[in-house]
Amino acid sequence: MQFVTDLHLHSKYSRAVSQDMVLPIMAKYARQKGLDILTASDWTHPLWFKEIQAQLEEKNDGIYVLKSEIRNPKSEMVRQAHHLNHPERSRRTNPKAQNTNDQKETLFILSTEISSIYTQNGKLRRIHNLVFAPNFEIAEKISKELVRRGCNLNADGRPIIGLSSKALLEFILSIDERTLLVPCHVWTPHFGMYGSASGFDSLDESFEELSKYVYGIETGLSSDPEMNWQIKELRNRTILSFSDAHSPAKMGREATIMELAEPTYESIRGAIMEKSQEKKGENRIVYSVEFYPEEGKYHFSGHRNCGISFGPDEIKEKGTVCPVCHKRLTDGVLNRLLQLADKTLSHVTETKTNQSGLKWYTDRSKHHPPYVKLVPLLEIIAESMHSTVASQKVKNMFQTITTQCGSELDVLLKTPIEEIAKAADSRIAEGVSKVRTGDIVIEPGFDGEYGKVKIWQEGKDPEKNTDNTAQMSLDI
Template sequence: MSSTYFTDLHIHVGSDWYGNPVKITGSKALTLTKILEEASRRKGLNIIGVIDAHAPAVQEELMDLIRKGNAYELSEGGIQFEDTVLLLGSEIEIYDSSCSGPIHVLCYLPTLQKMKDFSKWLSLKMTNINLSSQRFYGTGRELQSYVKDQGGLFIPAHVFTPFKSLYGKGVKRSLREVFNPENIDAIELGLSSDTSMADQIKELHQYPFVTNSDAHSASKLAREYQQVSLEAATFEEFAKALKGLNGRKILRNFGMNPKLGKYHQTVCSKCFTPASKSQYSCNECGSHKIIKGVSDRISELGEDSTPPERPEYIYQVPLDYLPGLGKKTYEKLIEAFQTEMNIIHHTPYEELSSSISKPVAKAILAMRSGELSIKSGGGGVYGRIDRNLS
């Protein structure tokens, strides 16, 4: 019998259990154990993907959790920890002779042993296996072939961001310039785009879209995620959902309005004044550093075509984005309703307003329905929610 599960497949480890950095820009407090505890106990995520699982010290921490009986491997792939299943992933940077610029991709393996083998293979093609998002000295197709031969999943990451992404920097027009299209399992949209934007690109019509947080700190887990229908929370079941097999499928994508993404619009990188994609200098400060936004890049690549039927894309924001919802209010909500997924999806207004102020309770409902007023982001600065809530 199928059930529904909330999944976020792009979460970074900030530090290993020795205190050494894994994701340099990640929170030092964000260890593998902290991620698992946050996902299970506060976020209410059923499946998560940690994409620094190739790091040997991260694997050591996971093996310690298994030895102590706090986690165990599933026969169909994945690691069970309390109410959350961990999928083992790795974010890798490709920049071979076929690329116009660096491209980040997500690779997931079904078992811990296969991830260990992947790490050994990567260590021959990577300068520092202990860090996240490192350069792979090989071709994109070579990496794809290895992952697929091991029964893994291959997903280009945040494909439109101006830096280190498939369309933002990596290719001139088509993913075929770098990848074998048959060995791509899904496309990760990133924070500055949504389904309707991505479907302007015809070659993406054949792939499912995933929406993930790209979290560098605990609070950012589940800022984007999807709800899927599976028979169980396992690697194999999720792989079937990406293919839409036998009722397994992505039901809904939950993501921030693209205007909240920090690369949505074209802006001057010095003063953040909005600009057009054809500008060579800023009209406000004269700087020549214009960062092309995701919306303009997609308009360059788009073509007239009929998009496929897709799961509904629902605009949401994390709770801590809402004006008036500070740390004390957040903790009060968690104490009353256990997890963010319960608060966002299931708790009625009457119960919310009995625990917190009515304006903040109304803001949560407005967030659910996509009615919050938003100021667009760009040039590396996130958009923001209008603070004028009544």
Template sequence: MRFHADLHIHSKYSRACSKDSDLTHLTRWARRKGVTVMGTGDFTHPAWFAHLRESLVPAEPGLFRLREDLDREIARTLPPGVASAQVRFMLSVEVSTVYRRGGRTRKIHHLVYMPGFDAAEAFNRALAPAGDLGSDGRPVLGLDSRELLEATLGSGDGAYLVPAHVWTPWFGVFGSKSGFDTVEECYGDLTGHIFALETGLSSDPAMNWRVSGLDRYRMVSYSDAHSPPRVGRETTVFDVDLDYFAILRALRTGTGYEGTVEFFPEEGRYHLDGHRKCGVRLDPEETRKLGGICPVCGRRLTVGVLSRVEDLADREEGVRPDGAAGFRSLVPLPEIVGEVLGVGPASKKVLREMDELTAALGPELAILEEVPVDDIAAYSPPLAEAVDRLRRGEVIREAGYDGEYGVIRLLGPGEPGRTDPATAPALF
């Protein structure tokens, strides 16, 4: 069975996350997007853990589904084409570890997965002495990364850990601010239990392929969604049975792992170097010439993902390791619809159009990847043109830096279909 998985999300108990980030809203949006397997996020938080226990029931091995009564309520609010889609949940959490190693403070984020509630409960007990699990859905713990991995492995067969958004400056295992140069430096003698790395929004597999030491790892991509509409903006594609342990085997062996759906990395918040407060955005060569110093205020620049990849790269661009799975770069459909209509992607007008589109053509990821362009053109020729350009990789890129999202556009100024917000018609 081929399906999209989004295994890095957050609940309403994580800081800076939507109050709508509950199982009902997450399931609804997973169906609209075309995501089959979701992470629960935040299972270390006592209130969210209790909600998960109350609302989820066992499905396939290691996976869960919503209780029938909750599921029926969601189905009533969705178009028939997406209302019946399967959505399964895997117990997941992002953990932030803060500790001293090698004379530096390290701040590393990790994704942890458990095959059942008993294992998750054991993991929570092991972590409790290291920090207040109830203070944040993404707990901040005074643990070494190796200790966290050891606690994960000790929680039960099938528990595993994936380093999160590995290049992010502040919290990635390779981050410029507090990371390491190799996975081995971070996890020590337990490194052999790491078999996958999350690319994050600001990098893609091709960037990671430049570092030969990463060849043995599967590259995964997930949304890191802080609100339900963000679900599925990045996914990992599997062709295996719907089964926690089948997904785990695919990540370990590569069999059944089909690659990823990515942001264009320029859209990520840390792709280039810069200083947001001064409006300074720089490519790696410019940063090196300036010695890493902001030319406006004289403070240190935030060195982004592209620079960090180039620091560690031992290959030229364009080299693809033998056996590496492919990937596809997409732009979330609400952003495309918003560009066509000349309004913001979260506007009510875009949400109305999204309802119409998914009712007519199916879930968002299918529209972006599979639905024939002619079928899209029957509803909106400008949207069909934009999707066609997206599939060809013909995009206009304005890269993100120092926490500022980049912008990916598909239509140039004045092109047909790029409308004034005040006069923009509906797509239909």
């Protein structure tokens, strides 16, 4: 059975995170977005750990659900009954919505991001890693050991510790061999394992003899699987994509779809480890949903304050010094990737189009599962309505579409375009179609500035996609 997973999120106890990032609201948005399994996140924070312990109960091995009194508190039910615009009420009273993912129970797993700042090989390192725990008992043991080693867990839901990535991996495995460590957003300049500013050139350099226990990496918003396919040491490791969301609306902007024999911690662990196993199991990664990497904050090199953005070709021509302030540019993900890539792996990708007009990116060497690149539905609606994602009319239209056509992922991946047009209008439907085929333009992000998506090029004939495509059928 397939499960859509988003296993890198943050709670209200992390810095610069919405106060709406609490479990009941996260679960509600998950149903609307088509997400099956979320992380409870940030479990090293003492106050948040108490909250999630009080709100969750174990359903399967290492898989949790909201307690019934949290899912449907009486006060909330009364509020829904009297609030005409409440999303849950509109779904209960709309017969078309009864077959959507909205009736699904949201599942939770225990994973959390930890920031390690330390010196290794004479260089300051700042590395973020996702740590997975099989249950509350093991999560609590990890937190207690971090405190014993002098780590302050009260300051931030994403704690900053002085342990190296290797030391962190070593001690969590000593607590329980079922734990996992996954380096997250590995290419970001300042906090990624491969990052240009404070990262490493390889997993072996970072984790040394323990690198064999690193079974996968997370792409981050500024890279996609195709870029990571060019790194030789990742050929037999799993490439994961999650949203790193700081607000409910951002959940699911990247997600990993897993085939699991049953929804348990061990099944998810098995899917993440599957690439490194000689014998292929029944738990595996099927595909991933990706942000366009150009839309990420660090895709190109540049200086945000100086308005300077350089792609790899401009770097070759003009160098890495800012022409305005004459300081070194923040190295972009794409340029850093080209420094580490195996040139023999630069042409492993082919594109195929399915019956819904959706472009799939596949690894012709069959080492990795395929993926799709999407633009969030709110962004499509906002551009079609000449508005912003925060405007009420855009939010209302998002609500209308997901109520009538299914979850956000259903709409973006497979809902017939004519059905979207009926629920919304032809321009929004056209926008979804253009995103599926990749008929969009993106001004790449750089130095912490998100890239800018342009679906419609007003006053110009859009440049059609020139990729060679073949029809394919995928079970999604």
